Amino acid sequence: MIGLLKRDLTLAIRAGGGFGLSLAFFLIFTTLVPFGVGPQTQILAEIAPGILWLGALLACLLSLDRIFQLDWEDGTLDLVATSPVPLEGLAAMKALAHWITTGLPLVAAAPVLGLLLNLPGPAYPWLMASLALGTPALSAIGTFGAALTVGIKRGGLLLSLLVLPLYIPTLIFGALCVARAATGQDATTPLVLVAGITAGALALLPFAAAAALRVNLR
Amino acid sequence: MSSLWEYANPRKFMATSAFLLPWTAGIAAVCLVTGLVWGFFFTPDDFRQGSTVKIIYVHVPAAIMAINAWFMMLVTSIIWVIRRHHVSVLAAKAAAPVGMVFTLIALATGALWGQPMWGTWWEWDPRLTSFLILFLFYLGYMALWEAIENPDSAADLTSVLCLVGSVFAVISRYALLFWNQGLHQGATLSLDREQNISNVYWYPLVITLAGFGFLFIALVLYRTRTEIRARRLKALIAQERMA
Amino acid sequence: MSLSVTDLACARGPAQILAGVTFSVAAGQALILRGPNGAGKTTLLRTLAGLTPPLAGTIEADPDAIAYAAHADGLKSALTVEENLAFWASVFGTHDPAPAIEAFNLAPLLHRRAGEMSAGQKRRLSLARLLVTGRPVWCLDEPTVSLDVENVARFAAAVKAHLAGGGSAVIATHIDLGLPEAATLDISRFVAKQIRADDPFADSFAEGAA
Numbered sequence: 001m002i003g004l005l006k007r008d009l010t011l012a013i014r015a016g017g018g019f020g021l022s023l024a025f026f027l028i029f030t031t032l033v034p035f036g037v038g039p040q041t042q043i044l045a046e047i048a049p050g051i052l053w054l055g056a057l058l059a060c061l062l063s064l065d066r067i068f069q070l071d072w073e074d075g076t077l078d079l080v081a082t083s084p085v086p087l088e089g090l091a092a093m094k095a096l097a098h099w100i101t102t103g104l105p106l107v108a109a110a111p112v113l114g115l116l117l118n119l120p121g122p123a124y125p126w127l128m129a130s131l132a133l134g135t136p137a138l139s140a141i142g143t144f145g146a147a148l149t150v151g152i153k154r155g156g157l158l159l160s161l162l163v164l165p166l167y168i169p170t171l172i173f174g175a176l177c178v179a180r181a182a183t184g185q186d187a188t189t190p191l192v193l194v195a196g197i198t199a200g201a202l203a204l205l206p207f208a209a210a211a212a213l214r215v216n217l218r
Numbered sequence: 219m220s221s222l223w224e225y226a227n228p229r230k231f232m233a234t235s236a237f238l239l240p241w242t243a244g245i246a247a248v249c250l251v252t253g254l255v256w257g258f259f260f261t262p263d264d265f266r267q268g269s270t271v272k273i274i275y276v277h278v279p280a281a282i283m284a285i286n287a288w289f290m291m292l293v294t295s296i297i298w299v300i301r302r303h304h305v306s307v308l309a310a311k312a313a314a315p316v317g318m319v320f321t322l323i324a325l326a327t328g329a330l331w332g333q334p335m336w337g338t339w340w341e342w343d344p345r346l347t348s349f350l351i352l353f354l355f356y357l358g359y360m361a362l363w364e365a366i367e368n369p370d371s372a373a374d375l376t377s378v379l380c381l382v383g384s385v386f387a388v389i390s391r392y393a394l395l396f397w398n399q400g401l402h403q404g405a406t407l408s409l410d411r412e413q414n415i416s417n418v419y420w421y422p423l424v425i426t427l428a429g430f431g432f433l434f435i436a437l438v439l440y441r442t443r444t445e446i447r448a449r450r451l452k453a454l455i456a457q458e459r460m461a
Numbered sequence: 462m463s464l465s466v467t468d469l470a471c472a473r474g475p476a477q478i479l480a481g482v483t484f485s486v487a488a489g490q491a492l493i494l495r496g497p498n499g500a501g502k503t504t505l506l507r508t509l510a511g512l513t514p515p516l517a518g519t520i521e522a523d524p525d526a527i528a529y530a531a532h533a534d535g536l537k538s539a540l541t542v543e544e545n546l547a548f549w550a551s552v553f554g555t556h557d558p559a560p561a562i563e564a565f566n567l568a569p570l571l572h573r574r575a576g577e578m579s580a581g582q583k584r585r586l587s588l589a590r591l592l593v594t595g596r597p598v599w600c601l602d603e604p605t606v607s608l609d610v611e612n613v614a615r616f617a618a619a620v621k622a623h624l625a626g627g628g629s630a631v632i633a634t635h636i637d638l639g640l641p642e643a644a645t646l647d648i649s650r651f652v653a654k655q656i657r658a659d660d661p662f663a664d665s666f667a668e669g670a671a
Contacts (some may be wrong), residue, residue: 002547007540010540011537014540073530073533075534076535077531077550078507082527082528084552084554087551
């Protein structure tokens with residue numbers, strides 16, 4: 001199973017843009033916000049937690065349809081399904097690879113983008129912590145959505161429609177954590193809840209994703 | 219004694235539903251006409267809300283059925299996953315658009331009610347917001363059914379989505395309570411006025427509730443029959459092609 | 462390692478394609494599947510590989526004994542030949558890729574990316590994967606597509622070596638592989654005449670009820 005992870009990471013580096021694209025999207029999205037809401041630092045500081053979380057969420061969403069699509073098209077998925085690797089393991093590894101190529105760079109880039117949006121100082125550690133604990137849930141949920149829609153041609157739009165409502169709790173708790181920290185409140189509770197959603201999603205969703213893959217492969 | 223699972227047989231279901239359909243539709247019509255006429259014309263105006271309170275007779279039953287429809291889809295999806303009864307999952311498929319329309323009615327009447335009461339068409343109250351999210355879940359569920367050609371695969375995948383979606387819907391509900399109370403004070407206006415409603419409003423409300431319930435059953439029976447016939451048609455075409 | 466199939470019924474999507482498929486392949490034997498396009502060769506092989514559940518009948522073989530190779534090569538164009546093989550070796554547990562490289566003469570291509578290779582070269586790499594799996598029962602779907610005469614012979618030699626080592630193979634193909642000892646099964650006689658028996662919608666319920 002480590003082989004799967006290694007291969008996906010190699011492909012992400014080789015195929016060019018696997019690592020960079022989501023990050024670039026995150027940057028562009030954040031840059032566009034002041035053009036939409038105006039340059040007043042007061043307002044930007046107030047909406048920064050929500051914007052940063054929303055940007056990270058959309059950046060994650062962008063690359064979801066690639067999780068299984070390429071393996072489906074070139075027949076790799078069929079072959080892995082007949083191999084000793086359980087599909088549950090495949091789904092977990094895919095989610096992990098997606099997080100390493102998408103979620104992790106977002107966590108690292110978020111503080112810089114926070115500066116652009118004038119995010120108050122005390123919020124930075126909470127921003128990084130909430131993204132680090134929350135983005136794995138986004139990857140796990142997204143992997144499930146990708147498994148559901150893998151057999152559908154041009155399923156990208158449908159995938160967004162299915163996955164975005166499932167992202168709501170993670171977004172609420174994640175953004176709330178940063179917003180509370182930004183206004184000097186205690187942000188521990190939402191952070192713990194984000195971690196809880198991630199733990200639950202990582203524990204259960206690979207099984208749902210594997211079930212969906214099995215249906216799509218038959 | 220006959221088992222409940224007999225009705226999972228399409229033939230048995232078609233026979234039973236053919237008998238039940240006119241009755242449930244009739245009861246629904248009688249209850250809706252009685253309840254709505256009583257509620258709209260023969261109850262006093264609320265001392266605080268005036269005549270706008272009467273929207274309750276559409277709003278509350280639609281909202282309750284919107285949630286119950288999803289719950290019914292969850293149960294029938296689980297039955298499909300465990301026992302592979304085709305009628306069960308077709309009933310879930312049939313219920314989705316009905317539930318979605320009920321959700322839409324609840325949202326629209328809520329906006330119409332909220333405008334004169336709160337001075338705004340929309341309030342990000344946890345209860346309203348969770349209905350908006352429920353609406354999105356219905357949309358996704360129906361879109362997934364539409365997107366997959368093989369009916370058995372579509373049944374399996376939508377059932378998995380329904381299960382996972384239900385879990386996330388419950389989490390979202392609690393997240394919303396946390397969210398709104400976290401940022402603002404507790405919701406100042408709640409739509410939940412059933413506890414303090416007086417009997418004058420209560421009786422017609424119960425009747426319209428029953429009316430919406432029977433309307434839901436009748437529509438689901440009707441739509442399930444259509445789905446079964448569509449599958450029957452597919453089977454006949456396949457038979458024809460192979461002969 | 463033998464493969465034995467009794468009264469198997471296979472479906473593609475909602476449609477029953479094959480019914481009553483019965484054959485057995487002993488260790489050291491190969492079976493060539495023949496039949497016109499659309500007869501159900503791919504469906505049968507996918508069912509044997511455990512991807513599609515059978516509608517009826519039994520497959521007597523350890524599912525972990527079967528190595529499946531489809532029309533699609535299952536290769537990553539951004540990875541080199543060596544990396545592609547190493548990936549499959551890791552997925553199937555650590556088997557030495559050296560015999561596979563030798564059998565299909567891949568040594569000169571070892572550091573070439575799969576995306577830069579011709580269709581025939583890709584096919585050779587894809588077939589080499591079979592040796593890497595180390596599994597005894599091969600289920601192959603049109604394995605010789607885009608191979609030239611020389612490489613078809615190479616493939617036949619690999620199959621012979623596999624059989625000699627106690628393995629077995631079920632191969633759907635249209636060409637003569639040069640395996641005179643292999644049995645041939647024409648699957649067009651198993652083509653299903655009716656829709657699946659367990660289809661509840663085949664029941665004529667609609668006629669009586671309103």
